[in-house]
Amino acid sequence: MKTIVLGAGVIGVATAYYLSERGCDVTVIEREPGVALGTSFGNAGVIAPGYVTPWAAPGMPGKLIKYLLKPTSPLIFRPTLDAAQWRWIARWLRECDLERFRVNKQRMQRIAYYSRGCLHAFRAQHAFEYGRSQGYLQLFRSDYDVELAQPALGVLRDAGIAYRELDAAGCAQIEPGLAWSQVKPVAGIYLPDDEAGDCARFTRELRAVCEASGVKFVFDTEVLALEATGGRVSGVRVRPVPGRRTANNRRELREQRREDRRAPAQVLRPADLNEVADTEPQTLTADAVVVALGVESAALVAPFGVRVPLYPVKGYSATLPVVDEQKAPRAALMDESLKTAITRFGPYLRVAGTAELGDHRTTLREQALQTLMKVLDDWFPHAATLSSAQFWVGRRPMVPDGAPLLGQSGVQGLWLNVGHGSTGWAMSMGSGRVVADLIAGRAPEIDLDGLTLERYRR
Known part of the structure; x- marks a missing residue:
């Protein structure tokens, strides 16, 4: 054919x-x-079936409003006269219901877990290096963010997915480089079976x-x-x-x-x-x-x-060479509060996050880049030289659910x-x-x- x-x-x-x-x-x-x-080309590189989560989640509309009022924010919203933007937002808001969230997350996890199995079978036939690491750690800056994560944890429990709830000391045990962090997590979740690698x-x-x-x-x-x-x-x-x-x-x-x-x-x-x-x-x-x-x-x-x-939601990333192995992350992490991932690809770090809605152009926005650099500096201030960052922006093809x-x-x-x-x-x-x-x-x-x-x- x-x-x-x-x-x-x-x-x-x-x-x-x-x-x-x-x-x-x-x-x-x-x-x-x-x-x-x-x-x-420049995504976070995380393969985390246990983590894949709809952007439409309970409590998310309120959280996004709070984000819009902060200078360092994982969300940039630029309202336009485009009717498609508002239709997409209206559909998205309907999907923030708890029952819709559970259904949507289970659908995403079904294809993500199947995909990971396909990847493992492929690797058994075709072995090559692409900066792979094992394990995925979610970091929470506040009790409020821990509370917002509870519906997702419920889905993990119902599905029998392996995870561990951690305190600050437990997070540093998984990632020793956090000993030099400028902030301390109030809690963390570790998914040992998830992984990461350089997609490009x-x-x-x-x-x-x-x-x-x-x-x-x-x-x-x-x-x-x-x-x-x-x-x-x-x-x-x-x-x-x-x-x-x-x-x-x-x-x-x-x-x-x-x-x-x-x-x-x-x-x-x-x-x-x-x-x-x-x-x-x-x-x-x-x-x-x-x-x-x-x-x-x-x-x-x-x-x-x-x-x-489909609607384009822009995402940003920065790639930096590691300058201190001991003070750098070993694998992949997610700052749940600022929705920004830090991933290790061999001698490099990738910091990826921010959702920008309303601008279709692939131009870099300073506010988004500052958020990326803040997250890296908060958690791993000595891992890389911020001035060495190579920045990227891409358009994610998002559906509301x-x-x-x-x-x-x-x-x-x-x-x-x-x-x-x-x-x-x-x-x-x-x-x-x-x-x-x-x-x-x-x-x-x-x-x-x-x-x-x-x-x-x-």
């Missing part, structure tokens, strides 16, 4: 891997010049595995529209990104072709697809098209009557793998496998109730 995957973030590349495993002829289309250069690095290695099995990657190419024949999606209208076809691109293509002769990997560039003009559109046909374009997915499928309530949308779109030949929000890395392998199984006519290994577009049609 000829399939096209739109998007080469971790979600799209994982989908391509499993489609290839099921015998499909797979082509991945990506606007950027490589994989994992969008939302997958993993995706680059996964691309190589895909290429070895025959997956073709088409970079520097934008998707203009989906093509339909007789009510069925039959292909994709694409063109090379204007301005990317420089002498450097052509030189890179020649070098890539020389590499291909040494180790055959089917890598395509726009020049391979289009020998006419640099910006000449063309149609690529397929039996199945998988949309995994993050926030851009909603606009692409809307002309076919497919309504996906938290769980992703996988599988059929309602239009023949068109499949979805979207809406993972800030937990795409944690859900990537499982989501890719589910969608590949459905396309190949196999029964998925997990219950998909609440993980498809059908939940909105109800």
Whole structure:
């Protein structure tokens, strides 16, 4: 079966891997010049199925209002006249009910735990390094934040998920570097089975595995529209990104072709697809098209009557080299009060957090960067030199209730793998496998109730 995957973030590349495993002829289309250069590039790197939690939670609206009044805040809200923003917020508010929260969290955990199992099975076959660490520690600055975490703890208990409740001394036992912290946690929760790793690095290695099995990657190419024949999606209208076809691109293509002769990997560039003009559109046909374009997915499928309530919520991160091993974290932590993660990737630290609603541009905002640096300086003031930070911002594809949308779109030949929000890395392998199984006519290994577009049609 000829399939096209739109998007080469971790979600799209994982989908391509499993489609290839099921015998499909797979082509991945990506606007950027490589994989994992969008939302997958600078995320926190946490794979914590026990922690995955809907942003819509009991008490969260009140907490967000308090955040807005503080100079150091994990939330930046910029109201606009965009009706889509207010529709999304209204849906989100409805999902903050306790019973809705429990249902949504259980759905997210179902796909996240399945995904972690898929990742472990993959690692047993393909061993490579991507800055992996074990264990996940949540830190609470106040009793108020501990109280807000109780519904999530209830879900953990009901699901039989391993965790430990800790006092300040217990947190420092897990992470000795906290002995030098400028603040002390009032409590902590430790999930020993959760893990972390560099998502972008993993995706680059996964691309190589895909290429070895025959997956073709088409970079520097934008998707203009989906093509339909007789009510069925039959292909994709694409063109090379204007301005990317420089002498450097052509030189890179020649070098890539020389590499291909040494180790055959089917890598395509726009020049391979289009020998006419640099910006000449063309149609690529397929039996199945998988949309995994993050926030851009909603606009692409809307002309076919497919309504996906995606909204971009910007997230920020900083990456810094470790300067003192003893005073740095060993694994991954989350400051629950400021919703900011600190993750160890070998010789580097990643600090990631902040949710900015209302600005679609990928521009850095000073307020968000200050919050990241404050969290690192509070907990690990001697671990890194703050002036060495490399900053990043990306647009998370959020749905109001938290769980992703996988599988059929309602239009023949068109499949979805979207809406993972800030937990795409944690859900990537499982989501890719589910969608590949459905396309190949196999029964998925997990219950998909609440993980498809059908939940909105109800």
